[in-house]
Amino acid sequence: MGVGIEVINLNAWYGTNHTLQDINLHIPANQATALIGPSGCGKSTFVRCLNRMHETNPIARVTGTVRIGDLDIYEDAKPVQIRRRVGMVFQRPNPFPTMSIYDNVASGLKLNGYTNRRVLDEIVERSLKNSALWEEVKDDLKKKSGASLSGGQQQRLCIARALAVDPEVLLMDEPASALDPVSTSKIEDLIFELKSQYTIVIVTHNMQQAARVAEKTGFFLNGRMVEFDSTHKIFTNPSDKRTEDYITGRFG
Amino acid sequence: MRSERKVWSRIRTLTDGAATGLAVLSTVLVVAPLVAIFVYLIYKGASSLSLDFFTKIPKPEGESGGGMANAIVGSAVLLAVSSAIGIPIGIGGGIFLAEFGRGTKLANAIRFTADVLNGVPSIVMGVAAYALIVSPQKSFLPFTGHFSAFSGGVALGIMMIPTVCRTTEEMLLMVPNAVREAALALGVPNWRSVLSITVKTASPGIITGCMLAFARVAGETAPLLFTALGNQFWSTSLNEPIAALPLQIYVYAISPYDDQHRLAWAGALVLIVLIVAAVALVRYVTSRGVLKGAS
Ligand SMILES: Nc1ncnc2c1ncn2[C@@H]1O[C@H](COP(=O)(O)OP(=O)(O)OP(=O)(O)O)[C@@H](O)[C@H]1O
Ligand SMILES: [Mg+2]
Numbered sequence: 001m002g003v004g005i006e007v008i009n010l011n012a013w014y015g016t017n018h019t020l021q022d023i024n025l026h027i028p029a030n031q032a033t034a035l036i037g038p039s040g041c042g043k044s045t046f047v048r049c050l051n052r053m054h055e056t057n058p059i060a061r062v063t064g065t066v067r068i069g070d071l072d073i074y075e076d077a078k079p080v081q082i083r084r085r086v087g088m089v090f091q092r093p094n095p096f097p098t099m100s101i102y103d104n105v106a107s108g109l110k111l112n113g114y115t116n117r118r119v120l121d122e123i124v125e126r127s128l129k130n131s132a133l134w135e136e137v138k139d140d141l142k143k144k145s146g147a148s149l150s151g152g153q154q155q156r157l158c159i160a161r162a163l164a165v166d167p168e169v170l171l172m173d174e175p176a177s178a179l180d181p182v183s184t185s186k187i188e189d190l191i192f193e194l195k196s197q198y199t200i201v202i203v204t205h206n207m208q209q210a211a212r213v214a215e216k217t218g219f220f221l222n223g224r225m226v227e228f229d230s231t232h233k234i235f236t237n238p239s240d241k242r243t244e245d246y247i248t249g250r251f252g
Numbered sequence: 253m254r255s256e257r258k259v260w261s262r263i264r265t266l267t268d269g270a271a272t273g274l275a276v277l278s279t280v281l282v283v284a285p286l287v288a289i290f291v292y293l294i295y296k297g298a299s300s301l302s303l304d305f306f307t308k309i310p311k312p313e314g315e316s317g318g319g320m321a322n323a324i325v326g327s328a329v330l331l332a333v334s335s336a337i338g339i340p341i342g343i344g345g346g347i348f349l350a351e352f353g354r355g356t357k358l359a360n361a362i363r364f365t366a367d368v369l370n371g372v373p374s375i376v377m378g379v380a381a382y383a384l385i386v387s388p389q390k391s392f393l394p395f396t397g398h399f400s401a402f403s404g405g406v407a408l409g410i411m412m413i414p415t416v417c418r419t420t421e422e423m424l425l426m427v428p429n430a431v432r433e434a435a436l437a438l439g440v441p442n443w444r445s446v447l448s449i450t451v452k453t454a455s456p457g458i459i460t461g462c463m464l465a466f467a468r469v470a471g472e473t474a475p476l477l478f479t480a481l482g483n484q485f486w487s488t489s490l491n492e493p494i495a496a497l498p499l500q501i502y503v504y505a506i507s508p509y510d511d512q513h514r515l516a517w518a519g520a521l522v523l524i525v526l527i528v529a530a531v532a533l534v535r536y537v538t539s540r541g542v543l544k545g546a547s
Contacts (some may be wrong), residue, residue, distance in 0.1 A: 045399065053436065080441055
């Protein structure tokens with residue numbers, strides 16, 4: 001089951017660049033929440049603060065509170081524990097190039113010491129089915145490497161890999177930006193399916209996509225969250241002028 | 253207009269031809285010395301190769317016949333010792349430089365030391381090994397304090413470290429950051445991600461680096477003159493002086509007898525073939541696990 005996310009006064013820096021400023025919002029459980037905004041406004045930085053990936057960059061810094069379920073992720077837990085509960089799919093597909101399809105999906109479990117073959121087999125199959133890749137790869141799970149798949153297949157492989165560790169939250173940073181329309185719509189269908197089990201945060205540049213998959217949408221601009229509301233409201237009747245300018249394309 | 257385009261197209265064809273020609277020429281120039289050495293070695297050495305060469309030890313000065321069995325085994329022992337020392341230390345150092353110590357003073361110091369060590373002539377290496385571990389009566393290492401196979405292996409092993417270390421570092425740095433992030437985002441601890449993901453992804457390149465270092469020290473003579481010394485008899489003990497192919501080749505090549513000159517050529521041929529065979533074997537064994545389509 002997914003859990004809700006509470007973000008309170010989140011600030012993030014790269015060196016002296018104050019990338020995120022006073023972000024406050026509540027991301028509801030078992031829904032998809034879209035984040036939109038112009039390039040460089042801090043969307044990726046924001047999602048990386050939700051699984052503590054931001055701090056893997058040596059020049060990065062973060063303050064504020066993020067609560068996932070009732071766990072304060074910066075106070076009560078180690079990054080490693082958080083990242084097992086909060087899965088992430090990156091903008092560019094990044095399968096492990098030397099691993100087979102099977103090992104890619106199983107990697108999160110195997111690398112954390114899980115070895116029961118039968119259970120692994122089951123989880124790999126279920127994850128690949130959930131990410132709509134099973135039919136295309138089931139015959140060469142262990143023969144083909146993750147890098148030998150097409151870009152769209154690789155991205156679904158990465159989704160399967162994230163699902164295999166059974167997270168409660170799934171962060172997707174422009175998961176379809178490098179994909180063709182067919183793969184994109186497969187991934188959108190997938191998000192619809194996954195909502196029942198996970199809380200989903202999806203960054204996207206594609207407003208139709210946000211409108212199609214997300215219940216809530218947040219609009220970021222220059223490191224601040226300008227508006228956060230139901231997707232319908234954001235796209236039909238935004239309360240902030242800047243949001244309106246952005247979604248109607250009247251924006252530099 | 254038309255004719256101008258024709259002229260241009262002609263020029264393009266010519267340039268293209270010239271570039272291809274240059275590329276072919278360079279390839280030939282690269283391969284030619286190798287082929288020449290090999291052909292010459294076969295011409296000079298093949299006729300002296302016999303079963304005796306691989307099963308007998310050298311005959312005393314002046315007698316003809318005999319073989320290099322002890323030197324072949326001795327080289328294998330020396331290279332096993334040197335690889336056991338040079339490869340783990342080199343790879344460990346490379347991993348530290350690329351993954352844990354990036355930008356630290358210690359890493360810069362190690363990198364600088366490795367580069368300097370790489371440039372130290374092998375004879376200096378030999379003299380230094382002699383002064384530090386062979387000549388002192390009491391040494392901090394086992395099997396040393398006198399000429400021995402082990403001290404030869406140590407000298408060669410130290411020579412392997414910089415090559416292995418720096419290629420490991422470079423290969424690790426070529427692994428895209430996206431791969432590291434993928435592992436971390438799965439909740440894998442950093443050390444585990446480094447060992448199981450980053451190093452594994454870079455392993456073909458790391459293995460190439462190890463093979464380069466191996467092949468380089470396999471032919472080294474100078475450091476062995478001061479450490480392993482050579483041996484006319486059978487010995488596989490780490491505590492005794494030991495024969496080695498390059499040493500035996502050196503001894504025979506400067507001897508006054510034609511028969512021994514021929515054996516030296518045969519030894520050189522065998523040395524090269526064995527190095528190529530070892531490298532090919534390692535490549536074959538390590539490539540079997542790697543999947544098709546992996547880049
Ligand atoms: N690794 C980094 N080092 C330094 N500054 C960075 C780094 N990553 C991002 N930034 C800076 O942080 C700001 C926000 O970047 P971020 O990647 O979060 O934007 P984004 O909204 O995801 O943009 P896009 O839509 O183009 O992906 C930018 O000004 C960028 O220059
Ligand atoms: Mg981004």
